Amino acid sequence: MRAPTGISELDAMLHGGLMRGDVTLVVGSAGTGKTTLALQYLVNGATKFNENGLYITFEQMPAQIYRDAASFGWDIRKLEAEGKLRVVCTSPPVLVQFVESRNPIDAIIAEINAKRIVIDSISHLESFIPAPELRGELYRLVNHLKMKELTSIFTAESHEVFGNHLVVTGVGLSFLVDCIILLRIVEIQSSLKKALTILKIRGSDHDKQLREFEITPQGIKIAAAFAQYEGVLTGTPRKSFTEETVSAWTKAFVGKP
């Protein structure tokens, strides 16, 4: 029923992992850790859960992915040699052909018996497919992956680093996918921190808290919720006035609790 990401705190937030066969959108601005999260999902799938995976990249070259993954201790080339993972570097027009009856990506899925797939990033399709056709093509792609029973992650770039106005994607992709994980950079006490939250999971409950996370030498590590702050999603949160704070304030300035 569930495909665990292998990031234990995230799996707890998801109540066990991603729903098997679903499409999850991981949205965030540059540098928030979308690619790291997606790669960690595939590496853990191949090494811990016996689920092979395919990583499709448009802009980032595989050589760079191998190098970046190595800094987390993930040997992608070894996993490729063992037939557990495959990195494919292609262009959006080729991905659109993916839904044709005979295509090279389906052949790779069959060859390695892939159960997981990452498309990094789906935002690149916007520059190659005319706007009126984009939603239809995305719908076709989502359904093609579902028919193949793949548990998928799409990454998407959010152009806004800070601010109140959050647009997940411009083409209504948030309605097509089953789960949305939002990554954001927030400023707390003059430091930039990373925040993660689950915006939706179709057909399942989930943790609704905003959690701080870090990119450690072992990959993504999720910490506690931003319990003492409000407005974290705006990027510039303020401290909440808890009962304890109010009581301390009253004691100090009014003289009575």
Added chain:
Amino acid sequence: MKETNLHELMGKLMGTEIKAELLRLFHMNPGILDTVEGIARRVGRMPKDVETEISTLVELGVLRKERFGSLDIVSLNTSKDREIMKKVAALIEGGVKG
């Protein structure tokens, strides 16, 4: 391939700057599966400049070009490439011994 001469083989494989760039691109990134236009972008060249060189590498067997839907998709022919690299290594070794 019938060439046994190292110079001739290397000339065919890396005779031009673009061919050398293409070989380097595919060896460092064996997972590339792309159109001529996409490959041209990845080496920072124009499609018209890489098209002939890709065709030569396809003729040599290092690259594979297949029609999928309306697109011609180019990829590394891993087994043939390995065979050619072994041949180059053997010729170099032979040259050093000779």
